[in-house]
Each structure stands twice: as structure tokens, then as C-alpha cells.
Amino acid sequence: MNVLYVRRAAVAVSAAVVLPLALSACSSDSKDSASGSTASSAKASAPASESMSMDKPFGSGCASVPKNGSGSFDGMAKDPVATAASHNPALSTLVTAVKKAGLVDTLNSAQNITVFAPTNQAFAKIPKADLDKLLANKAELTKVLTYHVVGKKLTPKQLENGSFETLEKGKLTTSGSDMTYTVNDSSQVVCGNVQTANATVYIIDTVLTPPK
Numbered sequence: 001m002n003v004l005y006v007r008r009a010a011v012a013v014s015a016a017v018v019l020p021l022a023l024s025a026c027s028s029d030s031k032d033s034a035s036g037s038t039a040s041s042a043k044a045s046a047p048a049s050e051s052m053s054m055d056k057p058f059g060s061g062c063a064s065v066p067k068n069g070s071g072s073f074d075g076m077a078k079d080p081v082a083t084a085a086s087h088n089p090a091l092s093t094l095v096t097a098v099k100k101a102g103l104v105d106t107l108n109s110a111q112n113i114t115v116f117a118p119t120n121q122a123f124a125k126i127p128k129a130d131l132d133k134l135l136a137n138k139a140e141l142t143k144v145l146t147y148h149v150v151g152k153k154l155t156p157k158q159l160e161n162g163s164f165e166t167l168e169k170g171k172l173t174t175s176g177s178d179m180t181y182t183v184n185d186s187s188q189v190v191c192g193n194v195q196t197a198n199a200t201v202y203i204i205d206t207v208l209t210p211p212k
Contacts, residue, residue, distance in 0.1 A: 058156075058179045061119070061190030061203055064090050073194060080108035081115055081199035090203070093123040100135055101142045107149070113199045114150040114164075116172070116183055118207045119190065126207060143168055147210040153200045156181070156193055170210045184208055 057065070057073055066072045070079070071087035082104045085091045094117055098104055107115070123131060134141055147168035154164065159174040159181045166172055174183050181189040187206035194201040 055193075057191055057194045059189060059191040059203070061090070061205075062194075065191065065194075076201075077195045077197065079197055081110075081113070081196040081201065082107040084196040085115075085117060085201075090119050090121075091117055093120045094118055097123075097135060097141060097145060101138055101145050103142065103145055108198070110149075110151075111198055112151075112153045113167075114152065114154040115199050115201045116148045116150075116187070116208060117201050117203050118148070118187075119203060119205060122187070122205050122207050143210055144207070147172070148208055154202075155200075159189075159192075159202075166210075168210050172208060 062073075065088065066075075069075055069087075071089070075087060076084035079087070082095070082098055085098070086095045098107065107113075126134070134144065147166045147170055149167040150164045150172070151167060152164075154162070154174075156179065160177050162174040163171055164174070172184055174181060175185070176182050176189075179192070181192060181202070183189065183202075183204055187204040187208060189202045190205050191203040194203065
């Protein structure tokens, strides 16, 4: 009787030890499963998030755009492109050039265009004497500025490997992906996919030269 009692006690102890361990293991599996489900969900949503980001302005140069007011992205979306550019301090040289060429009304009245807009720093790359000469020559200035305009709206996807006729009638090429794009193998898009009332704007770091 004593031996049987001891054996039954040992079995009871073993069960008491094994049961919590089994419950713990099940709990751990459940957590791992939940964690895996969460990770899978996050991975599944990542492409959607990346896709959504391409609907908005992108690029390091976008940081200089005012957060509020007429010069902000929301503000520029309400105005035609030449007017919208005039509210962006980084495009003041371009706005001056557009005014000298008499293109304000032309750009503001055009529909569904794309403008590759050089920054002030882009114009600063041109030697001052050459820039002054360009600004003083309306015909040549018009040729250069209209070379920066394509007669349809271009999405970032279209810039990946594109060739487009400009209002100047010359061709420009674009390449890149993943929010990094180059125009004519020489000018980088620093802030892209900026929307105005009548245009999509890609702000670039080098003035484009029309083909001879």
C-alpha cells in the first residue's frame, strides 16, 4: 500500500510539472503566430504605403517648401503654375525669367502640362555674364524656358524611362526609379510631383539646354 501510494503521488507531481510547461508552450506558439500574422500584415501593407507616397511630392528639396500659406503644397495646388511658382522663394530666378520672356499668361492658361522648374541654385550654376545675356535675349530665353515644359502631365512612373517632346519642340529624356529621377542625364529632380491648378511640377537642380 505504501509503495502504491508513493507511485501515485509521483505521477501527480509529474502531471503538475508538465501541465504548466505545456500551457506555456501553447501560449508561446500563440504569441509567435500572432507576431507572424502582424509581420505578414505589415509586409503586405508596405507596397501600398510606398504607392501612396508616390501620389505626393517627394525629394530632399521638398523640405524647403513652406508648410503653410500660398507657397505650401496645398497653396500651390490652388493656383496656376506661374502664379504658384511665384510663391516659392526657391524659384524666384525662374519667375523673373518667365516674366522677362512674357510667358506668365501662356503658362497659367495652359492645361495639363508638366514643368521642369530649375531652382535659384540651378540658375546660379550659369556664369553671371551668360545668365545676364540670356535674360536680356527674349527669343533665346523663351526657347530655353519652353524647353522645360511638356504638353501633358507626367507621373513619376512615366519618368522611369521616358522621352518627351517639349513646347520648344525639342526632346528631353528622363530616367530613374524609386523617387530618384534624372532629366537629360544631367539634372536631378530635387522635389517632384508638385501639383498646381494646371500643371505637375518637377523642381530640378540644373537648367536644361535645348538641343541645337
